[in-house]
Amino acid sequence: MKKCISIFLLWGLSLNAQVGINTTTPNSTLAVNGSLGANYKQVTANTYTILANDHYLTYNGTGDATFTLPVIGTGTTSYTGRIYKIKNISTSAITLQASSGNTLRIDNTPVTSFVIPLGAYAEVVNNTNTTGGTWDLSFTVLPKPSNVEIYGSQLSIPPHGNGTPGVADWTNHTTTSYDTGSGTDLWWVISKSSTTYAHTAAYSNASRMMIVYEYQGAPFNVTNMYPILTAGNNSSFPDVFTASFVSLANNGTGGKTRLTVSVSRIDFIGANGSNNSNWTGTFLLNLLLARKY
Known part of the structure; x- marks a missing residue:
């Protein structure tokens, strides 16, 4: 009997258009009334291939680095809407590059790479394109200004x-x-x-x-x-x-x-x-x- 109840509960949850965590009145598809945690990783290697389960990456290595975004495919590897946040706290630069066949879209002209200077932060989000700009450079912050x-x-x-x-x-x-x-x-x-x-x-x-x-x-x-x-x-x-x-x-x-x-x-x-x-x-x-x- 307990198994049947669990099945019915899950089936009802999947039909609900709005899901709340720590709230009984969700106002969005997913509403979280509390803190939100995601994967964090500090990288010191000069070359790093960003993984599917990465989210926030901090580079604190020595020398210029190259970060490569995942290859975008279809179905479970389409990654549409995935967001990566990258912070450079080193004294060198990071070249953020798309995998072969993919591109970065800063404006309406796709590029293969983008340099994140020391002290800067960048955020990229995957869109539905497999060509013509696979990743949108959605947000960048330059190094903190000198006071x-x-x-x-x-x-x-x-x-x-x-x-x-x-x-x-x-x-x-x-x-x-x-x-x-x-x-x-x-x-x-x-x-x-x-x-x-x-x-x-x-x-x-x-x-x-x-x-x-x-x-x-x-x-x-x-x-x-x-x-x-x-x-x-x-x-x-x-x-x-x-x-x-x-x-x-x-x-x-x-x-x-x-x-x-x-x-x-x-x-x-x-x-x-x-x-x-x-x-x-x-x-x-x-x-x-x-x-x-």
Whole structure:
């Protein structure tokens, strides 16, 4: 009698259009009220043929790898709707290729293979075609983007030491009038060292100045940090400057961040009557610090 009941139950289940697991009110052909598990495998071999019972594959080998999708046939080997998920956590690339006679469909032009770069993820699903695109590349995620921290500020370019009149050079922050910012977002001009122009028949050297700035807030993490500098002019003078990065290090007062910059005047060299290229105005240095992590 128990066998008959079991047969009737199974027969009734097969006729039901909607099946529920852990639910008495399924709203789909198969409704699962709970977690779902599928086969997971980590691959380290450089060549791997994907099996019929694989589902989620992670590659963590050394060197470029080739993953080959199963051969698609008919009947029980048609595999229509089968999904494979592939994640590349190695430092190399995976070439995902279809078996002989099959193809991958990224758009309307089938291809034989697709490269999954390091850090990327791809998902393929089998369609009903045996030609013209056997596997749809249904979803891809590129490697995670690099996160970047950005900080910006405007610093002062003090007058040249040999201007007319000039501002004498200093060291150890003995002059404070060219500091910029406020609170912890404050930059000191620790020192400036001026080099006057040299203009002869044989050569010309621009007026320039080496400036050391020190940030008074918490030291920056300078690992993988890249300064971008532009010199600006906020005055009525025609002066044009170029700023060159020299160094960025946490070697200042109490380990504070110090930025060393070389600034040169480039619109003219020498003297023109009472005007000379040893500048006397205060100009701007636009600073952008970008750290990649």
